[in-house]
Amino acid sequence: MSDQSWISTVEIRPRPDADWPHHISTWVPPRYDPDGDDAYPLIVCFDAQWTYGTVVDAVRILGLGKELPHAIVVGVGWNTDDPREVVQIRARDLTVSQAEAPALTGVRLPAEQLGGAQAFGDWVLDELLPDLESRWRISERVLVGHSFSALFGLHLLFTRPGSFNRWLLASPSVWWDDQVMFARLAALGHDEPSSPAKVFMSSGELETDEFSPHQEFADAFRARQFPGIKTEFRRFAGETHSSTVPVAIGQGLRWLFAPDDDGR
Numbered sequence: 001m002s003d004q005s006w007i008s009t010v011e012i013r014p015r016p017d018a019d020w021p022h023h024i025s026t027w028v029p030p031r032y033d034p035d036g037d038d039a040y041p042l043i044v045c046f047d048a049q050w051t052y053g054t055v056v057d058a059v060r061i062l063g064l065g066k067e068l069p070h071a072i073v074v075g076v077g078w079n080t081d082d083p084r085e086v087v088q089i090r091a092r093d094l095t096v097s098q099a100e101a102p103a104l105t106g107v108r109l110p111a112e113q114l115g116g117a118q119a120f121g122d123w124v125l126d127e128l129l130p131d132l133e134s135r136w137r138i139s140e141r142v143l144v145g146h147s148f149s150a151l152f153g154l155h156l157l158f159t160r161p162g163s164f165n166r167w168l169l170a171s172p173s174v175w176w177d178d179q180v181m182f183a184r185l186a187a188l189g190h191d192e193p194s195s196p197a198k199v200f201m202s203s204g205e206l207e208t209d210e211f212s213p214h215q216e217f218a219d220a221f222r223a224r225q226f227p228g229i230k231t232e233f234r235r236f237a238g239e240t241h242s243s244t245v246p247v248a249i250g251q252g253l254r255w256l257f258a259p260d261d262d263g264r
Contacts, residue, residue, distance in 0.1 A: 008027045008052075008056070009027075009028075010024065010025050010026075011024050011026075012079050018093075018123075020080075021078075022076060022077065023048070023075075023077040023079040024074065024132075025048060026073070027072070028136070029063070029071065029072065032072070037137070040070060040071055041142055042072050042129075042132075042140070042142065043055055043073045043142040043144060044076065044129070045074065045144045046094070046143070046145045046149035047090065047145060047146055047149035048075030049077050049078075051144050051145070051146055052077070054245060055073050055144055056073050058249055058253055062253070062254065068254065071142070072136055072138070076128070078090065087106045088109055091107040091109060091114055092114055093116045093117070093120040093152075094116075094117055094120070094148040094151060095148060095151065095176060096152070096154075096177070096180065096181065096184075099111050099176065099178075099180075104211070117152050117155045118155070120152070121155065121160065129141070140166070141164040142166040143156070143166070143169075144252075147170070147241065148173050148176075150169035150170055150171060150172035151172050151173040151174065151176055153169045158185070158192070158193065161193030161197065165197055166197065166198045167256075168249065168252040169200065169201045170203075170249070171203050171204065171212070171241055172217070174214065174217040175210060175212070185217070185220055185224065190224070191226070193226055193229060197229055198232075198260075199229060200233075200234075200256055201214065201221070201232070202214070202233065202236060202251070203215060203233075203235050204235070204236050205235055205236060205237045206238065206240045207239075212241075215233065236248065
């Protein structure tokens with residue numbers, strides 16, 4: 001195994017509709033043969049600053065035991081080393097409506113600068129991913145998100161459901177804008193989302209404040225019984241909003257890739 005198999009490649013990608021570039025990290029498993037025929041899942045990690053490394057490690061070690069398939073992992077982040085700046089930029093890109101952010105979030109931007117999920121999602125799906133996928137043989141897409149990026153994932157699931165096949169949504173910020181995603185869920189038709197998918201949602205046991213209606217949302221989502229959608233919700237003992245990330249990724253990916261009764 002070459003040393004390169006442990007190294008991610010990084011590129012800085014500008015966006016024509018925004019004044020902040022994105023930091024794109026990619027890890028390709030060493031067994032990937034550019035001249036071969038096998039296609040690989042593409043796992044796309046949003047909030048890459050705290051999801052990408054964990055997903056790469058999970059794919060490496062769980063792939064050895066055949067608990068996960070070998071996969072290509074991409075992290076979509078922002079080109080800054082300042083965590084305070086990340087807090088502001090991610091709120092612009094990942095929130096689904098223009099609303100005031102509570103002080104507890106650390107977001108200091110006015111409401112009119114938030115709610116950029118639609119534009120960000122269009123760039124990811126229409127420009128970034130088609131370009132990246134032209135480099136490899138891809139069998140399916142998997143979305144990984146936590147908190148605001150899980151909220152963003154729900155937005156894509158509702159508006160562009162065929163864009164991913166498997167969805168890992170850890171502690172999604174469904175409290176946002178007076179729980180606007182509950183209303184959007186209720187407004188969906190019975191056959192929306194219309195594409196077969198597996199959806200994993202989770203929460204930490206210690207997430208108990210007004211920002212944590214994860215169980216209620218997962219129950220409401222499951223109750224809709226969308227055709228072709230398989231769902232799972234787990235609450236992780238002893239975990240907080242932040243500490244739930246690694247356990248959600250490990251258990252979530254294993255559930256998403258576990259074979260179903262229909263062989264999917």
